[in-house]
Amino acid sequence: MIRRKNPPIDDDLLRRIDSVHSGLAQARIHAGQWDDPARARAAEALNELGSCLERARHAQTSSTERLRLITQVDAELCLYEPRELLKADRVRIEDRFFRLSETARAKWTAILGEYKANTGNEHEYRQLLRSLTYEVAQAGANFERLTSARRKALVWITAWTAGAFLVLGFLFFEVFSASVSAIGASSAAALDAMVRALSASTETSWSSPLLSFLLAGMLGAMIFVFQSVLQEEKLRPENILVLVLNILIRVGFGAVYAFVAVVGVLTEFLPLKLPSGGEQAFMFLTLIAVAAGLSDKLFGEVIGKLMERKKESTPKPNRD
16 A cells, blocks of 8 residues: 655745744743633643644644644634734734735724724734634635636646647638638639639638638637636636637637628728738738637727728718
8 A cells, every 4th residue: 555645844834833833932931920720721722732733743744734733823822922922923914814805804904903002902802813813724725725726727728728729720721721722723803703702613612711711710719718718717627618618609709700800891891902812812801800700899899990980981962
């Protein structure tokens, strides 16, 4: 049977254990000045915290258990250490407030603001710092767990998207090359009719400009959609299938946008001048298809502005 070796304690964790151990020693001195029976109860509690620190130093203790033990000692010491050390505890806790939600952070800041130097109930203040230490540690654990889940989801979606992008790219360049060859072998008159009809006068359908335009729109959409998915707050393993389905649907929309944009240029509905010559016209339309697929929002804005410009440039009929 193979046993897993626990990772060694890193230097930062060792220094943190030393710091907590120093606070434990000062807490013993401070609690030793109390009257019985509070002094006896404090001595018993501090001895238990000392045992926790010893377990945290042990080489067989897992990293997760070490962090849990240090957090426990850190929080419980707020009840026994000298008041001067509470300032350092508060600074350390507030430095990790970014892990809390905005609502919790605002409320805790307001609560702690009521306890300033030499004011407020000291027992309440110690209990608050103790509770807040646990809450910040829990928020940090949730943050790390969520980050790990998003990392795994990102790796999976990136790998899947990269594979789909390579397949689409390969198909696009194959169709693009076949279309350029077919267009170059055609006459100028036949070429113009072929581009406007979005079909090639060749035996193979792989040289169809229409297929090339659709693939170009899908490639453009995949680039844009993948970048937007990286910013999704719901990027977690349980949402992978939904996100992949979202990518597929929006990539399909990219093909539709590309088709609409190309037809708009060919029918002169969009005021874009088509270059003369078959190959130049085909490459120009391919660029239009990629641009249309890049962003549905950008596509709608560009189409809207071009339509307004065309409407403004149309001469109004004279009523007279």
